[in-house]
Amino acid sequence: MLNNALDFIPEIxxxxxxxxxxxxxxxxxxxxxxxxxxxxGTFMEFMSEDVLMNIPPIIFIIVIAILAFFISxxxxxxxxxxxxxxxxxxxxxHWDNLMNTVTLVLLASILSVIIGVPIGILMSKSKTANxxxxxxxxxxxxxxxxxxxxxxxxxxxxxxxxxxxxxLIFATPPTVRFTNLGIRQVSKDLVEAxxxxxxxxxxxxxxVELPMAKATIMAGINQTVMLALSMVVIASMIGxxxxxxxxxxxxxxxxxxxxxxxxxxxxxxxxxxxxxxxNMNKKKD
Amino acid sequence: xxxxxxxxxxxxxGKNKKQALKLLDEGLTKEEILKETGSTVGxxxxxxxxxxxxxxxxxxxxxxxxxxxxxxxxxLIEPTEGNILIDGEDLSKMDxxxxxxxRREKLSMVFQQFALFPHxxxxxxxxxxxxxxxxxxxxxxxxxxxxxxxxxxGDYIHQKPSQLSGGMQQRVGLARxxxxxxxxxxxxxxxxALDPLIRKEMQDELIDLQSTMQKTIIFITHxxxxxxxxxxxxxxxxxxxxxxxxxxxxxxxxxxxxxxxxFVEDVDIxxxxxxxxxxxxxxxxxxxxxxxxxxxxxxxxxxxxSILVIDSKRNLKGYVTAEDASEARKKDIKDLKEIIRTDIPxxxxxxxxxxxxxxxxxxQTPVAVMKDEKLEGIIVRGAVIAALASDSExxxxx
Numbered sequence: 001m002l003n004n005a006l007d008f009i010p011e012i013x014x015x016x017x018x019x020x021x022x023x024x025x026x027x028x029x030x031x032x033x034x035x036x037x038x039x040x041g042t043f044m045e046f047m048s049e050d051v052l053m054n055i056p057p058i059i060f061i062i063v064i065a066i067l068a069f070f071i072s073x074x075x076x077x078x079x080x081x082x083x084x085x086x087x088x089x090x091x092x093x094h095w096d097n098l099m100n101t102v103t104l105v106l107l108a109s110i111l112s113v114i115i116g117v118p119i120g121i122l123m124s125k126s127k128t129a130n131x132x133x134x135x136x137x138x139x140x141x142x143x144x145x146x147x148x149x150x151x152x153x154x155x156x157x158x159x160x161x162x163x164x165x166x167x168l169i170f171a172t173p174p175t176v177r178f179t180n181l182g183i184r185q186v187s188k189d190l191v192e193a194x195x196x197x198x199x200x201x202x203x204x205x206x207x208v209e210l211p212m213a214k215a216t217i218m219a220g221i222n223q224t225v226m227l228a229l230s231m232v233v234i235a236s237m238i239g240x241x242x243x244x245x246x247x248x249x250x251x252x253x254x255x256x257x258x259x260x261x262x263x264x265x266x267x268x269x270x271x272x273x274x275x276x277x278x279n280m281n282k283k284k285d
Numbered sequence: 286x287x288x289x290x291x292x293x294x295x296x297x298x299g300k301n302k303k304q305a306l307k308l309l310d311e312g313l314t315k316e317e318i319l320k321e322t323g324s325t326v327g328x329x330x331x332x333x334x335x336x337x338x339x340x341x342x343x344x345x346x347x348x349x350x351x352x353x354x355x356x357x358x359x360x361l362i363e364p365t366e367g368n369i370l371i372d373g374e375d376l377s378k379m380d381x382x383x384x385x386x387x388r389r390e391k392l393s394m395v396f397q398q399f400a401l402f403p404h405x406x407x408x409x410x411x412x413x414x415x416x417x418x419x420x421x422x423x424x425x426x427x428x429x430x431x432x433x434x435x436x437x438x439g440d441y442i443h444q445k446p447s448q449l450s451g452g453m454q455q456r457v458g459l460a461r462x463x464x465x466x467x468x469x470x471x472x473x474x475x476x477x478a479l480d481p482l483i484r485k486e487m488q489d490e491l492i493d494l495q496s497t498m499q500k501t502i503i504f505i506t507h508x509x510x511x512x513x514x515x516x517x518x519x520x521x522x523x524x525x526x527x528x529x530x531x532x533x534x535x536x537x538x539x540x541x542x543x544x545x546x547x548f549v550e551d552v553d554i555x556x557x558x559x560x561x562x563x564x565x566x567x568x569x570x571x572x573x574x575x576x577x578x579x580x581x582x583x584x585x586x587x588x589x590x591s592i593l594v595i596d597s598k599r600n601l602k603g604y605v606t607a608e609d610a611s612e613a614r615k616k617d618i619k620d621l622k623e624i625i626r627t628d629i630p631x632x633x634x635x636x637x638x639x640x641x642x643x644x645x646x647x648x649q650t651p652v653a654v655m656k657d658e659k660l661e662g663i664i665v666r667g668a669v670i671a672a673l674a675s676d677s678e679x680x681x682x683x
Contacts, residue, residue, distance in 0.1 A: 189400035192361055197414040197465070198388035207417070211404045 026154045037156045044160045048103035048241075057095055061086045064272065071279045078275050085268035092261050094243060101232050101242035101269065104160060108167035108228040113221055116172045120179025120217070121205065130180070137173040145170050145231060149238050163231070163240030171227035178220020182213025218281035225277055229270050243269070286373060287334035288501045289469055294331045294357050294367035296350075296525075299324030302365050315524045327353040329525040330367070335518075337468075338499040344512040345522030351505045354522070355473050358503065359392045360384060371469070389418050393462035397474035399454045401446040407433065407457050408442040414465040425464075432464040433457070435494065452483040459491075463498075472504045476511065488514050509552055513537075521545055533557060560641060561634040563672045564654040564662030569593045572602050572621050577613040580605050580621065591650055593663065594625055601653055601660040603627040631655050632664075638672065645669060 026033070052060075061083055069079040089098050123130045148169050152162035186209050194204040210217075236244035243265045250259030297305045301322040308318045315326045328350045335341040345351045356362040358369055360376060369376040371391055376384065393414065401410050408429055409416075415425035433439055436456040446454055455475060462470055476484045488511060495502065506512050512519050513533045520530045521544075529541035537557050540546035568587050570580045572594050584592050584607045594602045602625060609624040618624065630644045631653045641664060645652050651663040 187400075189396055189398050190402060192356075193394070193396060193400035193402075194413075195361055196359055196388060196392070196394040196471075197417060197461075198385040199417050200385065203417045207413070208402060212402075214404075 022151045022154050025151075029155075033155045037161050040164075041159060041161045044103055044107060044164070047107075048100045048160075052099040052103060053096055057086075057090050061090075068272070068276060071276055073279070073282075078272075078279075082272050085272060089265045089268060092265070094246065094262060094265050097241070097243045097246055097262070098265060098269065100160075100240075101229075101244065101266070104163055104167065104232055104235065104240055104242055105225065105228045105269075105273070108164045108171060108231070109221070109225045111164065111168055112172040112175055112224045112228065115168070116175030116220075116224065117179050117217065120176045120220075121183060121210075123176065123180040124183035124209075133176065137176060140169055141173045145234050146237075149234065153238050158239035160240050162238050163235030166235055166238070167228045167231040170231050171224045174223035174227065175217070175220045178223070179213065179217050182216030182220075183209050185216065186212040215281055218277070222274065222277040222281065225273055226270065229266065229273065232266065287370075288337045288372060289358065289503070290334040290368075290370040291354075291358065292332050292368040292370070294354070294369065295329055295365050296327035296353055296357055296362060297324050297365045298327055306366055326350075326525050327362075328357060328364075331522075331525075331527050333520055333527065333530055335469075335501055335503060337501050338495075339517045340495060340502045340504055340515050342504045342506060342512040342516035342519045343522060344506055344509065344516075344519055346507055348524075349522040350525035351507075351522050352473055353525075355394075355471050355503060355505050358471060359388055359394060361394075389414065389465065391468045392471060393465050393467040393469070394471040394473065395455070395458045395462050395475040397477055399446070399451075399458045399478070401454055401457055401461075403446055406443050406445060407438065407449070410446065410457055411442075411461045411464050413461060428466075429460070429464045432460040435463060436460045436490070450483075451479050452487065455479060455487065468501055470500050470502045472502060474505050474507065477506065477508065484511070491515065509549065513552070513557060521548065534562075538562075558638040558672060559634065560632050560636045560638070560652075560654045560664060561661070563638060563641075563668045564634075564664050565668060567593050567653070567660060567663040569595045569660070570605075570621065572596055572625070576619045576621060577605070577610040577624060581607060581610040581614060584610070593629070593653065593660065594621055595660055599659045601629070601631070601655065601658075604629050604650055629653055634661055638669065641669060 064086060065079045065082045068082045069076065072078045086098075089095060119129075119133060123133050145166065148166040149162070152165045156162040156165055190208055190212065191204065194208045199207070232240070232242055232244035233247050234244070236242065236248045243262045246262035247259055247266070250256075250262065295306065295309065297309075299305070299322070301324050305318050305322045305324040305326060308321060309326065309329060313321070315329070318324060318326055331350075331354055333341070343351045343354060353362055357364045357367075358376075360369070364377055367377065371387060374387070376387060379387065402413065405413070408426065411429035411433055412425045415428060420428075430439065430442065433442060436459050438453060438456050438460065441449065441453065446457065449457065455478075458475070476487050479487060491502075492515065504512075504515055506515075516533055518530060518532055519536050521528045521536065523544050529536060529545050531539075531541075534557065536545060537549050537552060540549055568583055568589060570583060570592055573596055580592050580594075584590065589607075591604050591606045593604050596602055604626055605621060605624050606626070609626070613624045629650050629652075630648045632641055632644060632655070634654050634656050641652060645664065645666055651665045653660060654662045654664060
């Protein structure tokens with residue numbers, strides 16, 4: 001009886017609907033996706049293979065170490081760690097994979113920030129925007145990341161570009177949320193002062209709100225970079241090259257050793273990126 | 286023409302604004318309207334006008350609507366009803382860009398918690414109002430430095446606000462407001478967050494600055510002493526309504542209702558009342574016409590033991606005592622000049638009663654109240670005590 005009640009409405013073709021929507025978008029927006037796939041794909045290949053891989057590893061390591069030294073307030077810890085860690089990755093023969101991963105993470109993060117900060121600002125200024133974007137962000141963060149891979153392949157084929165697309169969806173929410181939060185947290189007094197002196201909306205935003213929210217926004221960006229990095233293994237399932245692909249293939253062949261080595265490479269990269277972005281935040285305070 | 290004028294300015298917070306306004310017109314109280322409509326009345330038909338160069342203090346306890354009222358004046362809070370006229374221009378009807386222009390050119394605000402931008406240096410904070418008007422860098426730096434020197438912070442320009450004490454931070458707040466060279470300064474509890482000694486210092490400095498700058502200042506405070514010290518006129522607020530507007534003396538001496546009376550009853554009245562409020566018409570004899578006999582007669586009539594001596598131009602010459610006069614009559618001395626005493630204490634008509642205490646305490650004679658060199662009145666010991674005991678004895682029309 002009760003079960004009958006549940007069965008009263010026949011199965012809703014939700015899955016068919018999702019397929020139809022994806023097909024529709026793939027079909028109708030191919031004029032947009034194809035050039036993105038081509039040009040952006042070429043650009044990423046150029047960046048990782050022609051630029052980053054052409055930098056001699058020793059120069060790359062020294063530059064990162066110097067950056068780490070100055071950004072952490074002239075302390076040696078992070079610089080030494082960078083040298084040892086990056087050398088270890090080189091030593092294990094994963095340098096090219098590292099460069100591919102760096103490209104993926106870097107581009108996904110930069111795009112996330114470019115998209116995320118303005119949306120965050122919009123959400124902080126408009127109740128409507130806030131109401132619209134909040135559930136979308138929740139959806140983006142809770143939907144298992146693997147699910148993004150399917151439409152990503154449909155839109156962009158396989159390789160780095162769909163990897164960046166999937167990372168983008170997974171990694172953008174923290175930047176949006178923290179930007180929104182940061183601006184909303186600016187003390188009402190300061191906003192009033194800016195208004196009382198006759199600031200325009202843009203003046204208030206750039207001279208008061210964004211500088212005041214900077215620390216919070218940077219914390220969000222740090223989270224975004226970390227999430228983008230965590231996507232590299234998943235993105236390798238759709239053909240994105242890099243350390244993630246090594247982990248994946250080790251998994252498929254049940255090789256503990258190589259999997260561990262590639263995994264360590266990701267950890268080292270994560271620590272270096274995390275500490276550098278965190279220190280960029282602290283430095284100004 | 287008044288520089289700033291509020292006409293029937295009202296603010297209702299909440300949804301049923303129209304209904305609440307209607308009920309206000311019907312004379313319902315704030316509580317009744319809250320019960321009826323769920324809306325809170327912030328400011329209830331406030332009207333006042335402030336002349337150029339005046340310090341107009343708006344005083345009330347917390348929740349009285351004073352901070353809302355000052356924000357209605359520059360439309361940081363949008364008025365529900367009523368008009369704000371600045372130099373005759375109606376601010377309440379302006380579009381955004383005209384409003385910005387008025388805020389930039391005519392109105393500056395100083396905040397209770399200073400509201401300095403922590404990421405900017407003192408100089409950059411002071412420049413802010415000019416920077417957003419796109420004043421060239423050199424000019425705005427110069428004007429900001431001038432403003433900082435005015436408040437005594439010329440040496441701190443490259444510090445961040447957090448490196449300064451509260452008092453110094455509020456000086457920056459004041460400098461930032463002055464750098465724009467506005468007509469009107471809105472000061473929202475500007476000194477309330479400072480400790481009492483610094484607060485007094487800032488009050489004195491504001492009075493000093495005001496004597497040279499002649500800005501029109503609207504000063505919000507919950508502190509009656511501060512209101513009395515600074516205000517040329519004081520508006521007392523309760524539940525969003527302006528209960529009384531008047532000079533400090535009017536508020537103290539003739540409170541409009543019980544609320545004001547209660548508010549002012551703890552005030553040390555001796556700091557506010559001056560000699561002219563407690564003096565009496567003096568009994569005098571004229572040194573050019575009268576002798577000891579007349580003086581003695583007058584004293585007997587009035588039941589007093591000494592009498593003041595003046596000349597025909599009301600210049601005070603001194604006084605004679607009954608003893609001396611009676612002695613002189615026995616010795617048949619005809620001229621008051623021979624028995625006149627001159628050790629009479631004199632005070633100006635504006636001398637505070639507080640300061641008269643000590644003088645009258647040490648003195649054997651009444652105190653003469655002078656205006657320039659002329660005798661205006663006398664103060665006897667009893668009048669001082671009476672004034673302290675009860676306001677009703679005080680003669681404000683003196």
